[in-house]
Structure formats: C-alpha cells, structure tokens
Amino acid sequence: MAGGMIDIDGSQGEGGGQVLRSALALSCATGQPFRISNIRAGREKPGLMRQHLTSVNAAQSICSAEVVGAEAGSREVEFQPRDVKGGEYHFAVGTAGSTTLVLQAVLPPLLLAKERSRIVVEGGTHTKGAPPFEFFDRALVPVLNRMGARVTASIERYGFYPAGGGRIVVDVEPASRLSPIYLRERGKTVSRRAVVVQGRLPFTIAQRELEVVQRRLGWDVSPRDVRAAEPCIGAGNAVILEVESEGITDVFSAIGEVQRSAESVAQEAADQVRRYLASEAPVGPRLADQLMVVLALAGSGSMVTGPLSRHAATNTEIVGLFTKPPVVRAEGDDGHGRVEWSV
Numbered sequence: 001m002a003g004g005m006i007d008i009d010g011s012q013g014e015g016g017g018q019v020l021r022s023a024l025a026l027s028c029a030t031g032q033p034f035r036i037s038n039i040r041a042g043r044e045k046p047g048l049m050r051q052h053l054t055s056v057n058a059a060q061s062i063c064s065a066e067v068v069g070a071e072a073g074s075r076e077v078e079f080q081p082r083d084v085k086g087g088e089y090h091f092a093v094g095t096a097g098s099t100t101l102v103l104q105a106v107l108p109p110l111l112l113a114k115e116r117s118r119i120v121v122e123g124g125t126h127t128k129g130a131p132p133f134e135f136f137d138r139a140l141v142p143v144l145n146r147m148g149a150r151v152t153a154s155i156e157r158y159g160f161y162p163a164g165g166g167r168i169v170v171d172v173e174p175a176s177r178l179s180p181i182y183l184r185e186r187g188k189t190v191s192r193r194a195v196v197v198q199g200r201l202p203f204t205i206a207q208r209e210l211e212v213v214q215r216r217l218g219w220d221v222s223p224r225d226v227r228a229a230e231p232c233i234g235a236g237n238a239v240i241l242e243v244e245s246e247g248i249t250d251v252f253s254a255i256g257e258v259q260r261s262a263e264s265v266a267q268e269a270a271d272q273v274r275r276y277l278a279s280e281a282p283v284g285p286r287l288a289d290q291l292m293v294v295l296a297l298a299g300s301g302s303m304v305t306g307p308l309s310r311h312a313a314t315n316t317e318i319v320g321l322f323t324k325p326p327v328v329r330a331e332g333d334d335g336h337g338r339v340e341w342s343v
Helices: 017-030 050-063 099-110 133-146 203-217 262-279 285-298 310-322
Strands: 006-009 034-037 066-068 077-080 088-092 117-123 150-157 166-173 189-199 226-228 236-245 249-255 302-305 327-331 338-342
Touching: 006 017, 006 310, 017 034, 017 050, 017 077, 017 099, 017 285, 017 310, 050 077, 050 088, 050 099, 050 117, 088 099, 099 117, 099 133, 099 166, 099 285, 133 150, 133 166, 133 236, 133 249, 133 285, 189 203, 203 226, 203 236, 203 262, 236 262, 249 262, 285 302, 285 310
Parallel strands: 006 034, 088 117, 189 226
Antiparallel strands: 034 077, 066 077, 117 166, 150 166, 189 236, 236 249, 302 338, 327 338
C-alpha cells in the first residue's frame, strides 16, 4: 500500500523518539514514504541522537530506503521505503542506547517479510526509560507468536548504562499475514516472579531489592532470584517483575542508577505491578505501547489497557496516518479506567 508523502510533526504527543520509531516501522511495512520534522522537539537535546540514528539506518537497511537527513542532530528526516527484505542484519548503537528500542523500528515489518531474518543488536539491554530484554522476551514476543509469526530472542551479553556493550539476537520466521488478537481479559494469575539482574555489584544490593518486593507485594523471594549478568562490560542492576495470567504475561522493571538506593529501585518496579493488578486490565502501559503498530498491521484486533500513556496515545495518532485509524474508547474516569483499542 503506497501513497503520497506523509508529513509528521515530531513534536506532537510525547515529542520523543517513539514518533520516529513508529513511523519507520509503519513506513517500511506499508510502503508509504514520510517526512518528519521537529524530531524529538520535546526533549532537552532535540534532533537525532545516536540511538535514533541507528533506528533510521536499521530501517533503511531492511527496505533499501532512500533517506535524507540521517545524521546526528538532524531535526528532519525524509524516508522513502522500498520492499522489505528478510535476512541477516547487525545493528550497533555504539553506546548504551537501547537495543529493544531499535527493534521497535525494524521488527514489525520483518514479521511480514517473505524471508526469515536474524537481527543482532548491540548496545544497552537494561537501560533507563526503555524496555529491558526480559520484557521483550517474556511479554512482547509471546503475543507476536500468537499472531502467527515465530520469534525467538536470546541475550548473549548484558549491557547496562553507561558502558553498554550488550548483545541480543532475534530470529524471525515471518507470517504471511498477522492474525488479529483480542486481549480483553487477563484471567486468573498463574504465577508471579521477581528477578534481579545484576553485574559487578555486591549481592547485598539485590538482596535489599528483593526484600522490598517481598514487603510491598507479598511475593515469595529467595537468593535464587538473583541472576548474574554474565558476561557484561560494566556494572549494572535491574529489578524485573513478571506477572503471568491465563490470558497474557506482562513484565515490569526498574533500572538501578548511581546514587539511587536499592530500595527506591525496587519500590518503583513494585508500584508498577500494584497499579497493573489494581487496574484489572490485561495489557500494561508499556506492552500497550509496543503492540499499537503490530495490531494496526494485522488490520483487526483489540486490547484493553489502563489509561493510555503518552507514548501509547502518540502511537494511536501515528498509526492513523499510515493505516486505518484506531478507535480509542475510555471507560470510567478514575485512575484505573479501562481503555479499549481496536482496529
């Protein structure tokens, strides 16, 4: 489905890199060119940073696109895609920039390619403000597989901020078409799991974090829930909390930082879980954000989530520029209102 040039104001909505990544994925998948201006206008350092430039170059690689403005600091990019080709791809952010965010730009179109793909991405695997590897592997990938693709992911090296240096490998067996999926009920909780992923730091840090999870959520924890992040280049820590229900699995996380207490990191992750469980919606905010593009490419389907995050709300706007616009329906006016999105 090709059409005229789509003009996008990158300052709309949350005004960050999500606008660019979603546009890249949708452009590759639909064949529609776009021009985006005011890139990351809502950020302290606007324009393309290395992570975003990697996403542009990655998307260009999978569809041999003609690109104008792909350089560091650029605030405008023009992207004209050709046919998406599966194959062997290797993308290196070069910093602790998120590997999973780069995948947002290329994985959706590769789900519909004619050939299989192997994607190797190097950079950060556990970085602030981005989905960690465990979210990608345990929450997002199972939904993609239910939609007809066959995706597997592995982590070969951990990468924490600021050293980066992580490496993940994603294998994709595409679907001829993505099947609609309806994520409307969470169902009963099947299991709950806490894991602290940690490299080159004292064990007591992870122990303190697990104690907070136990106090705030009432979950059973043990020293076995500490996973050594090996190999890794620099020190780092992440609290990963998984809730598996009959209808879906979602993953919540918080990333350790210098001069931040272990207790506050664990509390951040635990509070995400408490809000999720209180909402009764099956799809958490981060997963809802990630699923917008693939649901749109399926052409049908729906999900129920809590109040849309700014990322997710922005995604509904971008999706509507490339495909049939989504219908967003809010139910209730309290903090745990339900929002249903269907295509």
